[in-house]
Amino acid sequence: MPQPRNSAATPPTPSLSQQVKSCDVCGNIYDKSFEVKMDDRTFTFDCFECAIHELAPECAHCHCRVIGHGTESNGVFFCCAHCARGHGAGSARDRVDEH
Ligand SMILES: [Zn+2]
């Protein structure tokens, strides 16, 4: 029985010269880590969960992480207009047309 020569299944040899950075949040070293540049700082993350943990603004009302557009009122972030209104930012609106 001939051996199938499935060279496509062979994982590529990792290049050791490529600098592998560890995640700024959890310290995990992952070859598919990515960098996020915000202002003049560059962050390295191994996953989006860590990026959100570090960079996503927190809703000032319900304290969830704002990972969508959210809404901002006087420099304070909210996850939605409902939270902004609940926090006294009466003019805040979601980015959808209200009828
Ligand atoms: Zn991480």
Ligand SMILES: [Zn+2]
């Ligand atoms: Zn909220």
